[in-house]
Amino acid sequence: MSTSSRKFSVSDLVVVGLMAAIIFVTTSFIKIQIPTPTGPTMLKVANIICLLSGMLFGGVRGGLAAGIGSFLFDLTNPAFVSGAPFTLINFFLMAFVCGVISTHGKHIGKEILFNIFGAVCGCATYFLLYIGKSVITLMLAGSAFSAAVIATAPKMITSSINSLIAIVGACLLAPLFAKALKSTRLYQNIFRRH
Secondary structure, three states, X not given: OOOOOOOOOHHXXXXXXXXXXXXXXXXHHOEEEEOOOOOOEEEEOHHHHHHHHHHHHOHHHHHHHHHHHHHHHHHOOOXXXXXXXXXXXXXXXXXXXXXXXXXXXXXXXXXXXXXXXXXXXXXXXXXXXXXXXXXXXXXXXXXXXXXXXXXXXXXXXHHHHHHHHHHHHHHHHHHHHHHHHHOOHHHHHHHOOO
């Protein structure tokens, strides 16, 4: 039985919970919040952990950790609480896409080309969803498309910077963590083959 067809185990839940907690804490404490005319945005390093979750633990586990950790942060911050459901989906898909690509076959977090491609695709997915939602929200409020795109420029800039930091950071750290994790019992429980 493959890991994708078996049910979630206690080990899976531990990994999702632990990584979600790390994402929540890094989002809470290692960030620069930036006010913009279309709502606040942030420069943060938590996106590195989101991508690492996917690279190291696969699309579903990584996606759940990234989505839940980011969602919980939004719920505790009045500036972001209204966007919490979108955050859950956007960050889930970011780490999910990254994880599906980077853990393809037996390359669990160790194959640099899979990691880079996965990280780029994950960040591109997030960017399109995040900016698309911002543009659509402004258009529903009465803005023309071009005006909505211009108004979201600060979010595009910060999201691009976040993506670059996340891709470089996650791709540098993934092989190190994969090597250390591979010998642990928890990791073996998650990726055991039946």
